[in-house]
Amino acid sequence: MTEPDSEDLTARARIRDAALRHFGEHGFDRATIRGIAETAGVSSGLLRHHFGSKEALRDACDAYLVKALERINDQVRTDGAGEGVNYVAVTGAAFGPYQKYIARALGEGRAAPLFDKLVELGQQWLAEVDEKRSDRPDVPIEKRAVVSAAMTLSIAVLHQHVSRGLGVDVLSPQGAEVLAPILLDLYSHPYLSPQEAAELRSRLGKD
Numbered sequence: 001m002t003e004p005d006s007e008d009l010t011a012r013a014r015i016r017d018a019a020l021r022h023f024g025e026h027g028f029d030r031a032t033i034r035g036i037a038e039t040a041g042v043s044s045g046l047l048r049h050h051f052g053s054k055e056a057l058r059d060a061c062d063a064y065l066v067k068a069l070e071r072i073n074d075q076v077r078t079d080g081a082g083e084g085v086n087y088v089a090v091t092g093a094a095f096g097p098y099q100k101y102i103a104r105a106l107g108e109g110r111a112a113p114l115f116d117k118l119v120e121l122g123q124q125w126l127a128e129v130d131e132k133r134s135d136r137p138d139v140p141i142e143k144r145a146v147v148s149a150a151m152t153l154s155i156a157v158l159h160q161h162v163s164r165g166l167g168v169d170v171l172s173p174q175g176a177e178v179l180a181p182i183l184l185d186l187y188s189h190p191y192l193s194p195q196e197a198a199e200l201r202s203r204l205g206k207d
Contacts (some may be wrong), residue, residue, distance in 0.1 A: 011046060016064055031054070065114055118149040123141050126148065
């Protein structure tokens with residue numbers, strides 16, 4: 001097969017970006033091939049030529065965001081900033097423009113590749129954090145990474161409530177500026193000390 005020319009690549013990018021918008025605004029089931037094609041400025045036939053089906057187009061959207069997540073994660077590591085909170089920064093930078101898509105897809109039980117990639121990267125960050133811990137982790141890193149990914153994505157899923165509570169659209173650039181110091185404060189000041197956690201852990205299963 002021959003490589004697609006630059007015009008085809010541009011068309012693919014326009015279709016993908018239009019799909020991310022439509023899936024985010026309308027959901028996968030309500031979004032239509034025709035509507036996505038119109039927004040991208042192409043014909044439905046060209047869309048099908050590039051992606052085949054709406055399901056394949058959704059998969060391409062997920063794959064694009066997975067690559068974005070990997071790329072930004074690599075950039076953060078290359079910059080030499082190795083603090084664990086950068087895991088949150090990576091997620092925000094990768095998904096920032098696509099939060100509506102992420103929120104809708106996760107709410108519909110989709111976007112599994114994105115969640116799985118976030119879990120994978122989370123294990124890498126947690127492994128580095130564990131090396132600095134004074135206490136031995138009591139829960140396997142795989143399980144902690146799954147819950148950490150869910151907590152990290154919760155703002156995207158609950159963005160309407162978070163926006164209402166903070167008085168600013170957290171999916172906007174202004175909202176990101178408000179949210180960043182809040183996350184930094186929360187992640188740098190844990191609710192429990194290791195001693196308090198150990199005491200509570202010792203009570204588990206005793207009631």
